Amino acid sequence: MEAAVLAAVDVRKRFGALAVLDGVNLSLHGGEVVGVVGPNGAGKTTLLNVLSGSLTPDSGSITLRDRDITRKSAAERCKLGVARTHQVPRPFVGMTVFENVLVAATAGGGKRGADAYELCVRVLEQCGLAHLANRRAEGLGLLQRKRLELARALAVEPAVLLLDEIGGGLTDAESAALVEMVAGLRDRGIAVLWIEHIVHVLMQVVGRLVCMDAGRVIAEGPPSTVVAQAAVIDAYLGGKA
Amino acid sequence: MQVQRWTRTSRWFGAAFCVLVVVLAFVPLVFDPDIVQKLTTLLILVLLAVMWNALAGYGGLLSVGQQAFIGIGAYGTVFFAGQGISPYPAMLLATVLAGAISLPISLFALRLRAAQFAIGMWVIAEVISIVVRLDQNLGAGTGISLIQLNQYEPNFRQAYTFWLALAFTVIFLAALFFLLRSPLGASLRAIRDDEDAARSLGVRVAARKRLLFVLAGLGCGAAGVLIVANTLFIEPTSIFSVQWSAYMIFMVLVGGLGTFEGPILGAILLFAIQTTFTQGGPWYLVGLGATAALFALLLPRGLWGVVEERLGLQLIAVGFRVVEKKPDA
Ligand SMILES: Nc1ncnc2c1ncn2[C@@H]1O[C@H](COP(=O)(O)OP(=O)(O)OP(=O)(O)O)[C@@H](O)[C@H]1O
Ligand SMILES: [Mg+2]
Numbered sequence: 001m002e003a004a005v006l007a008a009v010d011v012r013k014r015f016g017a018l019a020v021l022d023g024v025n026l027s028l029h030g031g032e033v034v035g036v037v038g039p040n041g042a043g044k045t046t047l048l049n050v051l052s053g054s055l056t057p058d059s060g061s062i063t064l065r066d067r068d069i070t071r072k073s074a075a076e077r078c079k080l081g082v083a084r085t086h087q088v089p090r091p092f093v094g095m096t097v098f099e100n101v102l103v104a105a106t107a108g109g110g111k112r113g114a115d116a117y118e119l120c121v122r123v124l125e126q127c128g129l130a131h132l133a134n135r136r137a138e139g140l141g142l143l144q145r146k147r148l149e150l151a152r153a154l155a156v157e158p159a160v161l162l163l164d165e166i167g168g169g170l171t172d173a174e175s176a177a178l179v180e181m182v183a184g185l186r187d188r189g190i191a192v193l194w195i196e197h198i199v200h201v202l203m204q205v206v207g208r209l210v211c212m213d214a215g216r217v218i219a220e221g222p223p224s225t226v227v228a229q230a231a232v233i234d235a236y237l238g239g240k241a
Numbered sequence: 242m243q244v245q246r247w248t249r250t251s252r253w254f255g256a257a258f259c260v261l262v263v264v265l266a267f268v269p270l271v272f273d274p275d276i277v278q279k280l281t282t283l284l285i286l287v288l289l290a291v292m293w294n295a296l297a298g299y300g301g302l303l304s305v306g307q308q309a310f311i312g313i314g315a316y317g318t319v320f321f322a323g324q325g326i327s328p329y330p331a332m333l334l335a336t337v338l339a340g341a342i343s344l345p346i347s348l349f350a351l352r353l354r355a356a357q358f359a360i361g362m363w364v365i366a367e368v369i370s371i372v373v374r375l376d377q378n379l380g381a382g383t384g385i386s387l388i389q390l391n392q393y394e395p396n397f398r399q400a401y402t403f404w405l406a407l408a409f410t411v412i413f414l415a416a417l418f419f420l421l422r423s424p425l426g427a428s429l430r431a432i433r434d435d436e437d438a439a440r441s442l443g444v445r446v447a448a449r450k451r452l453l454f455v456l457a458g459l460g461c462g463a464a465g466v467l468i469v470a471n472t473l474f475i476e477p478t479s480i481f482s483v484q485w486s487a488y489m490i491f492m493v494l495v496g497g498l499g500t501f502e503g504p505i506l507g508a509i510l511l512f513a514i515q516t517t518f519t520q521g522g523p524w525y526l527v528g529l530g531a532t533a534a535l536f537a538l539l540l541p542r543g544l545w546g547v548v549e550e551r552l553g554l555q556l557i558a559v560g561f562r563v564v565e566k567k568p569d570a
Contacts, residue, residue, distance in 0.1 A: 052441055078443035086441075092434035094499065095427070098244075098563050103431045106424050108443025117244045121563065133563040152442055 003066060005030050005191045006082065006160045011050055011060035013043075013215075020046045021057065022215035028160060028191040033182060035202035035223065036195045038212035044195045045087050047212070048162050051193070052084040053077040064160075078108040081159035085152075085166055087195075089145035091137035098124065098133040100148055101155045108156035120155055126181065127151040143169055154185075161185060163194045167201050179204045199227065243564050246422070251558035265407055269400035277399045281471045283512045284406040285464050286492065288413055290504035290511075292460035293489035295417055298499035299429045300453040301436060303355070306362025307461045308485040309346075309369050313339040314465025315475045316373055322389040323378065331389075332405065332466045339462020340455055347454045351447065363483060370481035384476025387469050402470040409463040416456065421501065421559040425449065430559075433499045487526060487533075494533040497543030501557040506545055 004027035013021040020043045028034055036044050049055040051062060053074035061070045064080055072080070083104070092100050101123055105116040124130045127147045132140070137148060146166050153161055163182075167175055175198070182192055183205050196202050202209065202223070209223040219226045227233075247255075269277050289307075296302045317335030322328050346365060353361045374382045390398055420426060431439040432446055440446050469475050492511050497503020511529075518525065536543060548554055 054437065054441055074437075074440045075443050075445050078441060084441055086438065090435050090438035092431045092438065094434050095430055096560065096562075099427055099430070099561055102561060103427045103439065103444065104442040107428050107431075107439070107445075110443075112424060117561075121242050156443065 004028060004063075005065055006051060006193075007063045008047070008051060009061050009063070011047070011057045011062070013046055013050060013055065013057050019215050021050065023060070024212075024215070024217055026210065026217065028193055030159070030191050031186055031189045032208065033186050033192040033194060033206045035199075035206035035209045036193060036212060037197065037199055037202065037209065042212040043215040044212055045164055048084060048164050048193070048195060052082060052162055054084075075107075078156055078158075079110065081156070082162065083108065083153035083156040083158035083160070084162040085146070085149035085164055087164040089142070089149045091140065091145050091148050093136070093138040095137060096134050097129055097137055097140070097148060097151075100137050101151050104152040104155035105157075119157070123151045123154045126154065158190065160191045161193070163192065163196075165195055165197065167196050167198055175201050203227075245562045245564050246560070247558045248555060248562065250554065251556055254556040255558065262407065262411055266404065269403050274396055274399040277403045278471060279516065281399075281403050281406045281467065282515075283508065284403075284410045285467050285471070286488070286508040286512055287505055288406075288410050288460055288464045288467070289485070289489050290492035290496065290508040291410075291414060291417060292457045292464070293486075294493045294496075294498065294500075294504040295453050295460070296457040297493060298504075299421075299433045300450045301432065302351075302450060302454065303359045304362040304457075305359050305483060305486040305490075306364070306366040307457065307489060308481050308483060309362070309366035310339045310343060310458045310461035311465035311468065311485055312366070312369060312373065312477070312481040313342055314462035315469040315480050316379055316465075317462070318466050318469050319379065319385050319387055319475070322387060328387065328389045328392075328470075329401070329405070332470060335466050336409075336459060336463045339465065340459035343455050343458025343462075344451075346458070347451050351450055351454065363486075366481055366483070370477050373481070374477050380476070382477060384474060386474045390470065390473060402467065405470065406467045409460075409467060413456075413460045413463065418501070418557065418559065420452075420456075421557075425452075426559055427561075429453070430499075484526065487529060491529045491533045493543070494536045495543055497545030497549075498541070500542065500545045500549065501559065503543045503545030507543070510544075 007027040008024055011021050011024045012019065024047055038044050046055065050057050053072060057070065061068055063069065064082065069077055069080070092103065098120055101120040102116060105111045105119050109119070111119055121130065124133055127150050129144065129147050129151055132144065140148060150166055167178055170178060179201060182194065186192055194202060194206065206223055208221065209226040210217055211219040211226055219229045268280060293307060296304055314335050317338040318332050321331035321334045326334065350358060350361055350365065373379055379385055393401065421429060428439065428444045429449060431442070431444055432449060436446055465480065468480065488511060492507030493504045495510060496505065496507025540547060
């Protein structure tokens, strides 16, 4: 198999006495979508934070195309092509929707002037936000804020896209559109990691599913095999039923 | 689709601003020196407010130690003039000195977080003040006059100082304006709104903060230069006084933190208060402090924030508007 674009090797992270990541190994390849599921507090968002550089792991390493980026800042990783969304959206409230996306296109994506503008408008159209381009982000509702998270990450033109629960609260038609968009990104060779509680949505697009519990990966593999495993049913799916 | 930066309002305002600057340039030719001196004070307040806002409003750096650079600018002027450099070039040198010193200070200060930074800057200002006090050639604790300015006739002197104040204010306002308009501008506004989110989108937050810190160092240094040129005498207790920080905080919080126009409004307001009420005294400062605190709690974006929200007024063309093919004006 082709070498991983982004990989985590034996990553550990504690918050006080709590081991939130307890030796996690994960790899992401270009052109694949990996789904991450797991109960609340399993450490999914923390894993994403460690991958994106928002947090540094206590031990273990993160590599991007075989290059160690464990000590690189979130900003540098973004410039290297790793983009993320936030589970709780963090829009720049004093700026317009367009300007929010422009920050990503210029700072993260390195675009300037007309190139940046075009990219931003394209991304806003893709995310269904074009009609809100001049609206201050402060006034957006939760769903629109989530779309803005996605739009900003896409404006970086990333090689690796890390998504944290962007599908919640969508109608069937909207989540079908989201799945289609993610599939399109995959087909363009982007590596996607998608954390989501709504398993049946994930199942439509992921090639591999990872189930986490208490800071560990407890199951990993083709989605249908993973959801059938007893440990997963206990830890997650059973807990929901 | 097209992206528009100037709006009709911001064009008008830009033009009005240029006219105002030209009109102000004639002030010393028309008005008495004491009025010119008062207006110089107003310009100094505007400069200070705008610089503190650059730091706090955009960089999230709440400094209570900017008087360090005010003092460096003022004492630097006296020092260079004492070395035989003629006073106005000495003023430019002192401004550059304040900017230059801000760079090594930033290496230390920008490692500190939030409250630590605020207090750390105050400590730095106190240390510099003590160092100045130790120097007999700078008048030690008792202060020193910028006697070299006495070579000019008072009316001319006051006019030159006013023009210098006007030039500095316009230069630093323009610097901030073009910075906010530049490709870096959106990143600076992003840092203002959410530093961590900005980082995760590729914004080099530390480098941008350093840029703002040096800009504010230069600007506050320039203000210090103007203060000594305007009053001709300085002493360490007052020029390094934390009172300056209190004024800056008041002007920016009341006018509008993180807005371009707000701090100017705040400066005009403080100037009005200062000319109406007798200055100084503890109750005066308590009143300013209480007002600033109330604004921070009730109107976090200050008076200008309210104007912006209610009237949708955008005087400064730093934003971006997406418009259909044909832009309106
Ligand atoms: N900054 C922090 N400080 C202390 N504890 C934290 C911090 N961030 C996360 N935690 C704790 O770490 C654990 C894992 O959190 P994390 O957000 O990674 O879970 P998650 O799998 O994303 O959960 P959810 O599905 O609810 O989003 C939780 O118990 C959480 O309370
Ligand atoms: Mg989470």
